[in-house]
Amino acid sequence: MNAAPSRFRRLAVTLARHAARVLPGAPSSWAQAMRHELDYIADDSAALRWAFGCMLASYKARFVHRPRLSLRAAWRQLATSGALMLLIGLALQEHAGGQTEPPQPAFDETTCDLPGVSPELRPRLRCGTVSVRGITTSPTRAVSGWRSSLSRTSSSPRGRSLLSISVAAPANPSPSMPRIRPERPTRPAAI
Amino acid sequence: MPRKSNNSRQTRALLAALLERAQTWRHGYDLSKETGLKSGTLYPLLMRLSEQGLLESRWQEPERSGLPPRHVYRLTATGRALAREQELEAVATDRAGAWA
Numbered sequence: 001m002n003a004a005p006s007r008f009r010r011l012a013v014t015l016a017r018h019a020a021r022v023l024p025g026a027p028s029s030w031a032q033a034m035r036h037e038l039d040y041i042a043d044d045s046a047a048l049r050w051a052f053g054c055m056l057a058s059y060k061a062r063f064v065h066r067p068r069l070s071l072r073a074a075w076r077q078l079a080t081s082g083a084l085m086l087l088i089g090l091a092l093q094e095h096a097g098g099q100t101e102p103p104q105p106a107f108d109e110t111t112c113d114l115p116g117v118s119p120e121l122r123p124r125l126r127c128g129t130v131s132v133r134g135i136t137t138s139p140t141r142a143v144s145g146w147r148s149s150l151s152r153t154s155s156s157p158r159g160r161s162l163l164s165i166s167v168a169a170p171a172n173p174s175p176s177m178p179r180i181r182p183e184r185p186t187r188p189a190a191i
Numbered sequence: 192m193p194r195k196s197n198n199s200r201q202t203r204a205l206l207a208a209l210l211e212r213a214q215t216w217r218h219g220y221d222l223s224k225e226t227g228l229k230s231g232t233l234y235p236l237l238m239r240l241s242e243q244g245l246l247e248s249r250w251q252e253p254e255r256s257g258l259p260p261r262h263v264y265r266l267t268a269t270g271r272a273l274a275r276e277q278e279l280e281a282v283a284t285d286r287a288g289a290w291a
Contacts, residue, residue: 029248029250029262030234030237030238030262032262033219033234033248033261033262034219034230034234035259036259036260036261036262037218037219037220037230037261037262039258039259040218040220040258040261041220049229049230050220050223050230051230052230052231053229053230053231053232053233053234054230054231054234055231056230056231057230057231057232057233057234057235060231060235061235061238064235
């Protein structure tokens with residue numbers, strides 16, 4: 001045998017040591033038998049094949065001698081997994097609910113005080129304030145086609161931005177009704 | 192553990208090789224070369240036969256210094272009986288196949 005072991009030989013020795021550790025009840029005589037037999041194989045590639053087979057044998061033996069799963073342990077694992085999955089599901093549901101539900105606008109009706117609107121249109125208009133939670137767009141774009149007279153932002157108790165816009169919109173919109181052009185807000189909205 | 196059948200082709204080959212020189216202690220690598228079984232197949236078979244009391248093993252001191260002791264194997268009386276029985280069965284099967 002050469003003084004300096006080849007790469008194959010070193011790998012074979014490593015595999016054989018691993019096989020000896022994996023074998024149930026190690027260090028057993030069988031693990032030592034497999035490891036010692038390696039020193040009698042002159043060919044390095046054959047030694048590597050032998051060591052690889054020993055590792056497979058060790059894993060086979062380990063699989064055969066694995067401890068049997070008791071019914072109580074199985075139920076415990078099942079219950080733990082179920083509880084964990086339930087918690088994850090509830091957390092996901094709560095998180096997803098906040099993402100999928102669109103913010104619902106609230107319309108607070110007030111009396112109309114619109115000097116620039118013709119008397120024919122006034123009875124057909126509704127005036128009030130629309131409040132939408134979490135709006136991030138500009139008020140003019142949000143009420144495009146509507147008449148906005150005032151916009152402001154404030155903070156809600158839960159930390160979300162709250163947008164309130166006073167608008168004048170048609171009470172019963174019809175295709176023949178003239179479209180009201182939106183006005184610029186009197187002051188820029190800070191969101 | 193339930194006793195496994197020893198009728199597999201690999202087991203029969205190993206028993207036949209051990210029976211051929213029944214009184215001689217055999218090494219794992221020699222048995223592997225003779226039977227063509229890889230170490231991953233050979234050692235589980237040797238372990239099983241040993242558990243079933245069909246095989247005995249011992250450590251043999253090395254002939255040259257610097258080498259580790261070697262594990263050697265041979266059939267027990269029960270193992271020899273089983274190996275002979277399987278050999279006879281194999282012969283009978285061959286004859287039945289030849290006459291058919």
